Amino acid sequence: MIELRKATIKDRKKAYQWLYFSDFSDFLNQLQGYTSDNLPSYKEFQSDYEDYFFTGSQEERGRCYIIVSRKNGKTDDIGIISYTSFHLQDKITEFDIWLKERSCTGHGYGTKAILQLASRIKDMGYDKVIMRPSKHNKMAIRSYKKAGFVEEGLEPASYYLPEYVDEFADGDCGPGGDVFLVLYL
């Protein structure tokens, strides 16, 4: 069983380590064009995931949650999931998720976390969620489709605020490198 708890500032460093230094990181880093020479520093991670993601001080812009597994009365932090909205049109948000290590993947935890966060943000008034996994990340694509996401062609101006189109239209994997997925709430 998994549940979500609001992440705190203390969780930020481990979220960084799970992303860039776990046993699936080589795969993800390669997809994003990172090598050991240009891997984002913790400082750069902090500028992407600013304090408000962990303090809840600007929930209209985004927030992180820790994915917690509960087994036989024991709890364990197994990953992180966030929504980010500052760059998107009204009532649209974007999810990002990663589990802490490969052994946590493939058990349905990520998909369940997505469904739980989708339910929370629907209650906040959102009506669409987007995700943009690499086209090579088959496990992520499979998980997101199980959660109800559908593949669409991206029309950037329909999703991004005009001032962010140039910055975000190509996605993290470069032009044509990802799959554009939408969840209608």
Ligand SMILES: CC(C)(COP(=O)(O)OP(=O)(O)OC[C@H]1O[C@@H](n2cnc3c(N)ncnc32)[C@H](O)[C@@H]1OP(=O)(O)O)[C@@H](O)C(=O)NCCC(=O)NCCS
């Ligand atoms: C992406 C992620 C959050 C998904 O969560 P998860 O708990 O592993 O997802 P699930 O177990 O519900 O689903 C994974 C599905 O992919 C399938 N799968 C695994 N490897 C696969 C592959 N190479 N090709 C196709 N499907 C694959 C699994 O069989 C499972 O499908 P099934 O339930 O129909 O059998 C998690 O795997 C993760 O953190 N991965 C590493 C980080 C990452 O890639 N983050 C996303 C960046 S966009």
